[in-house]
Amino acid sequence: ANALENAVCEKFPGSPEDDFIIVYSPQNANLYQALLTSAAALGELQKFTLEYFGYAKRLTVEVKETGLLSSAEKREKDFENREKNAKSAVTNHPLIAEARALFGGELGPIELLSSENSDPGERKRE
DSSP states (O other), X not given: OHHHHTSEEEEOOSSTTOOEEEXXXXXXXXXXXXXXXXXXXXXXXXXXXXXXXXXXXXXXXXXXXXXXXXXXXXXXXXXXHHHHHHHHHHHTOHHHHHHHHHHOOOOOOOOOOOGGGOOTTOOOOO
16 A cells, blocks of 8 residues: 555546556655565455456556656645645734733744644543
8 A cells, every 4th residue: 555655546447458557756666666566466466456347457556757646646736735834824924923922931942733733622531
């Protein structure tokens, strides 16, 4: 799963003759290509395609720049954008600006909570 998450599916098979074409960027190829092209991984993928499509599909792995982001890269970029926006919102909030002006202080580190811990209505019960 980790190897697929860090790849881009350049071609999803539209017919029984088509292969899956999975592409790794040169930066990710050394780490993930070997994981995906191992005999165990290829066996699992063929077993999955047999269940899903009714016939085993071949998997072609290439290394090249596509200009597309993998799922892992999209998730990381999304997190960075949310973090940047949240920090900007806190830093520019009128209440924070007023407190900084009143007390002459500076903001300390701002840390985002993970989405599973961020529900304000959820409280721990002791």
